[in-house]
Amino acid sequence: MIKFFIFLFCINLSTNSFADNKVNYFKDIPIKNSNGFYQSVIEIESGENDKWEVIKKNGKIKVEKIDQEIPRKINYLSYPFNYGIIPQTILTVEDGGDGDPLDVVVLGEKIKRGSVIEINILGSINFIDSGDNDLKIIAIKKNNSIFKNIQDFDDLNNNYAGVIEIIKLWFLNYKGKNKVYYDQILNKDETEIIIKKSHKSFMFYINNLQQ
Numbered sequence: 463m464i465k466f467f468i469f470l471f472c473i474n475l476s477t478n479s480f481a482d483n484k485v486n487y488f489k490d491i492p493i494k495n496s497n498g499f500y501q502s503v504i505e506i507e508s509g510e511n512d513k514w515e516v517i518k519k520n521g522k523i524k525v526e527k528i529d530q531e532i533p534r535k536i537n538y539l540s541y542p543f544n545y546g547i548i549p550q551t552i553l554t555v556e557d558g559g560d561g562d563p564l565d566v567v568v569l570g571e572k573i574k575r576g577s578v579i580e581i582n583i584l585g586s587i588n589f590i591d592s593g594d595n596d597l598k599i600i601a602i603k604k605n606n607s608i609f610k611n612i613q614d615f616d617d618l619n620n621n622y623a624g625v626i627e628i629i630k631l632w633f634l635n636y637k638g639k640n641k642v643y644y645d646q647i648l649n650k651d652e653t654e655i656i657i658k659k660s661h662k663s664f665m666f667y668i669n670n671l672q673q
Contacts, residue, residue: 486521491549551660558595580604
């Protein structure tokens with residue numbers, strides 16, 4: 463019985479999926495893993511219309527609700543990519559954000575909700591949503607079968623023309639006409655500066671909670 467339990471535990475670790483939702487995805491998952499790679503928590507699988515999110519208060523993945531009752535659905539084309547957060551980050555109001563974790567678009571094959579994966583940051587696209595900066599980090603899953611050897615936006619444009627434009631077009635329209643506005647594209651280095659600053663904001667937030 464003990465051996466069987468250990469076997470199941472090893473399976474859960476190897477898949478990097480915490481589908482039981484007992485983990486705090488916001489605080490418990492390190493921003494980088496032991497190999498030094500950034501990590502992402504997948505909230506929404508590609509092909510979905512339901513809007514799931516990591517709740518900052520308790521770190522659980524819940525479906526977003528309108529007026530606390532009606533599950534929110536995206537009334538547009540389904541998500542053409544996986545979508546999630548970079549754990550242990552906060553884009554603060556002072557920095558023009560909404561005080562939530564950094565959003566990340568993960569290109570490639572469909573990834574199960576609740577998965578924790580290694581990612582390679584390519585860059586980011588900043589939008590303006592209700593007056594706030596709405597930064598979307600663009601990344602690929604490490605060792606994915608589709609976007610091989612892609613390191614940044616230059617590689618992406620040279621090998622997969624049109625992908626960035628597709629992402630921009632989707633975000634500009636998924637909430638309806640003239641709800642979201644394009645601001646700027648940031649390269650890999652600029653994006654990683656924001657990630658590091660957002661991690662410092664997270665640490666400040668946690669330290670204040672513990673006082």
